[in-house]
Amino acid sequence: MWYNPNILAIAAERISTDLYSVISHIALFLSLTVLPFVMGGGVLAVLYGRRARELHMADCLLTGWIVCIGLAEVAHLAALFLRQSFSRAVMLFDAGVILTTLLAGVLLLWRRRAENAGGRRARSRAPRHWNTETRQVVLALLFLLFVVYQLVTITVSANVYRAGDMTVETVESFLRTDSLYQINPMTGRAYTEGVPLRLRILCLPTLYGAISRTFGLPVTHVVWKVMPVTVLILSYLAYYLLALALFPGEGDREKRMIFLIFAALILCVGDYRYGMDGFGILYSGFRGVTIRNGVLLPYTFGLLLRRRFRSAALCVLAEVCIVWTLYGAGACLLVLAVMGAVLLYRKPERAGAGEEAGT
Amino acid sequence: MTELLKNAWMGWQDYKTYGKLAALFIAALFYLLMRGEKREGSRRFVLYAAVMGVLCVLPLTAIFFMGYQTRFYDYEWIWSYVPVTAVTAMAGTCFVLSLWRQRSARVRDICRNAVLTAIVISIFFLCGTFGSRQDSLARERQQREKACEILRAMEEPGSGECCLWAPKEILEYARIYRTDATLLYGRNMWDASLNAYSYDTYSSAEEELYLWMEELAETGEWIQEYEDEEGTHIRDGSACVEGALELGVNNILLPDTTPPEALSELEGADWMPERLRITRLGDYYLLRVG
Numbered sequence: 001m002w003y004n005p006n007i008l009a010i011a012a013e014r015i016s017t018d019l020y021s022v023i024s025h026i027a028l029f030l031s032l033t034v035l036p037f038v039m040g041g042g043v044l045a046v047l048y049g050r051r052a053r054e055l056h057m058a059d060c061l062l063t064g065w066i067v068c069i070g071l072a073e074v075a076h077l078a079a080l081f082l083r084q085s086f087s088r089a090v091m092l093f094d095a096g097v098i099l100t101t102l103l104a105g106v107l108l109l110w111r112r113r114a115e116n117a118g119g120r121r122a123r124s125r126a127p128r129h130w131n132t133e134t135r136q137v138v139l140a141l142l143f144l145l146f147v148v149y150q151l152v153t154i155t156v157s158a159n160v161y162r163a164g165d166m167t168v169e170t171v172e173s174f175l176r177t178d179s180l181y182q183i184n185p186m187t188g189r190a191y192t193e194g195v196p197l198r199l200r201i202l203c204l205p206t207l208y209g210a211i212s213r214t215f216g217l218p219v220t221h222v223v224w225k226v227m228p229v230t231v232l233i234l235s236y237l238a239y240y241l242l243a244l245a246l247f248p249g250e251g252d253r254e255k256r257m258i259f260l261i262f263a264a265l266i267l268c269v270g271d272y273r274y275g276m277d278g279f280g281i282l283y284s285g286f287r288g289v290t291i292r293n294g295v296l297l298p299y300t301f302g303l304l305l306r307r308r309f310r311s312a313a314l315c316v317l318a319e320v321c322i323v324w325t326l327y328g329a330g331a332c333l334l335v336l337a338v339m340g341a342v343l344l345y346r347k348p349e350r351a352g353a354g355e356e357a358g359t
Numbered sequence: 360m361t362e363l364l365k366n367a368w369m370g371w372q373d374y375k376t377y378g379k380l381a382a383l384f385i386a387a388l389f390y391l392l393m394r395g396e397k398r399e400g401s402r403r404f405v406l407y408a409a410v411m412g413v414l415c416v417l418p419l420t421a422i423f424f425m426g427y428q429t430r431f432y433d434y435e436w437i438w439s440y441v442p443v444t445a446v447t448a449m450a451g452t453c454f455v456l457s458l459w460r461q462r463s464a465r466v467r468d469i470c471r472n473a474v475l476t477a478i479v480i481s482i483f484f485l486c487g488t489f490g491s492r493q494d495s496l497a498r499e500r501q502q503r504e505k506a507c508e509i510l511r512a513m514e515e516p517g518s519g520e521c522c523l524w525a526p527k528e529i530l531e532y533a534r535i536y537r538t539d540a541t542l543l544y545g546r547n548m549w550d551a552s553l554n555a556y557s558y559d560t561y562s563s564a565e566e567e568l569y570l571w572m573e574e575l576a577e578t579g580e581w582i583q584e585y586e587d588e589e590g591t592h593i594r595d596g597s598a599c600v601e602g603a604l605e606l607g608v609n610n611i612l613l614p615d616t617t618p619p620e621a622l623s624e625l626e627g628a629d630w631m632p633e634r635l636r637i638t639r640l641g642d643y644y645l646l647r648v649g
Contacts (some may be wrong), residue, residue, distance in 0.1 A: 159496035164552035169534040176538045186545025193558035246401050262448035269487025272378040275435030276445045291437050305400045331439045342407045
């Protein structure tokens with residue numbers, strides 16, 4: 001009686017389903033890291049030329065994600081205004097990502113070959129002491145502890161704050177109708193009055209829908225788990241780059257790690273209220289405002305402190321694609337303007353100061 | 360203008376009441392300003408944070424920021440312009456390092472450093488509320504899972520289009536777990552902030568049905584009496600169900616607080632379609648037509 005003739009079929013089905021899930025998650029992980037990394041590297045090479053070598057790997061990944069947002073916006077607007085189906089938008093987005101990655105990859109390889117032909121420069125590293133290294137390992141473990149807590153909160157607890165948000169419903173309506181904003185996501189019925197243009201131009205639902213469709217994952221999984229985890233990681237990369245700008249010295253590695261620990265701690269304990277950075281990162285990492293506050297703004301600060309104004313301009317554009325702004329004037333633009341002014345302001349030199357210094 | 364100023368001031372009062380990260384940020388700013396950063400970039404970053412922080416607290420400038428961020432966002436979002444997390448983390452880093460005895464491998468010094476660091480970290484913990492929202496969100500998750508179970512159980516192959524009317528704890532998740540279903544009204548009926556996403560509005564009949572359903576779920580009253588400026592009115596359950604059917608609803612979930620005699624009355628009503636089925640589904644009664 002224990003033998004079920006269908007057991008093999010059931011097991012095969014289960015294994016194939018699990019295998020498919022594992023493969024799609026591996027493909028997803030690679031796509032969310034490798035492709036943006038290559039794209040970002042290429043874009044930075046175009047923006048900064050040889051000076052792009054001075055930038056960090058995290059810059060490549062963050063820039064790559066900004067490029068992804070840009071590509072999603074292009075696909076979204078094309079489908080919206082040319083009245084194309086959602087499938088077309090997904091195809092356009094996927095093609096854009098692949099093409100940009102290929103172009104960026106070719107550019108980076110060409111650059112690398114040119115550099116190699118010119119002779120490699122050996123990197124010098126400061127000698128380290130055992131005591132310092134041990135301390136850094138302890139600090140890294142402490143940081144990881146906070147990150148693991150946050151990852152568990154996002155993935156296992158799956159506590160999502162949904163008030164005032166309808167991302168999942170919107171993406172589901174895109175996938176179900178294979179069109180953009182044809183039905184009201186709240187009721188599933190056709191719109192009677194329509195959608196405000198300020199909402200229609202934002203690309204996050206298309207981005208999430210494209211990820212869901214491309215990798216065959218449920219929308220809730222993409223929106224409530226995959227994206228918040230991605231945003232959490234991107235946020236720490238942005239904070240790391242900010243730490244690099246605040247503590248740039250070769251001997252400041254420890255300071256940067258402590259800075260990250262405190263940032264992680266603040267994000268953990270600051271989850272008490274909607275609008276706080278920690279709350280957004282832990283409970284609504286998929287929202288545009290969270291991406292802005294958790295990733296784009298810290299990255300913008302880091303870029304400005306490192307005088308990378310072109311990349312900061314990309315952050316401004318990315319914000320316009322994901323958050324309601326005052327006709328394109330968002331938080332990143334204000335930060336760029338004010339912080340840029342603060343950084344570029346030079347105190348007028350006192351008359352004779354040079355002479356005094358020379359004496 | 361007075362109203363705007365009041366909103367901005369109340370926004371700040373509200374912002375600093377919950378948790379004490381705002382207070383920690385101010386303390387961090389004072390510490391960094393008093394300490395004096397050596398690096399030009401860091402000094403200007405702190406200066407920027409201080410100036411923007413003050414501008415966010417002052418009602419007059421806060422109004423400007425609130426206007427700039429558009430009226431779709433509340434007061435707390437103007438603090439996006441201020442690098443609160445970064446400046447507080449920076450101050451924490453500098454403070455901890457100033458307490459440490461550097462380049463010492465003695466066990467005593469290592470323990471001293473560890474204890475001082477733990478004290479600073481605990482101050483941070485006390486200023487926030489670690490995991491305070493977890494409980495309420497976990498309750499919401501349980502409700503979500505329960506709603507998902509009910510909505511999946513409602514699925515019937517070949518039953519055709521489903522237009523659903525149910526209490527809000529079910530409708531809240533209906534468009535996520537039953538994407539094929541249309542709803543009499545959606546989440547924006549009770550979450551007003553969602554109305555910013557669409558120009559569509561609900562008719563007074565739909566609003567009445569919502570009020571009746573929620574009152575039924577809460578009190579179990581089939582016939583409800585309510586008052587407004589025009590006098591006393593009655594919402595009759597049978598009339599509400601009839602009205603919902605007229606609006607195209609073919610699946611109704613009634614809460615288990617529904618009086619059994621009301622269900623019998625519905626079954627016998629002459630306006631009720633013949634193919635009505637009433638079944639028990641968890642804590643609800645499912646009325647399916649067709």
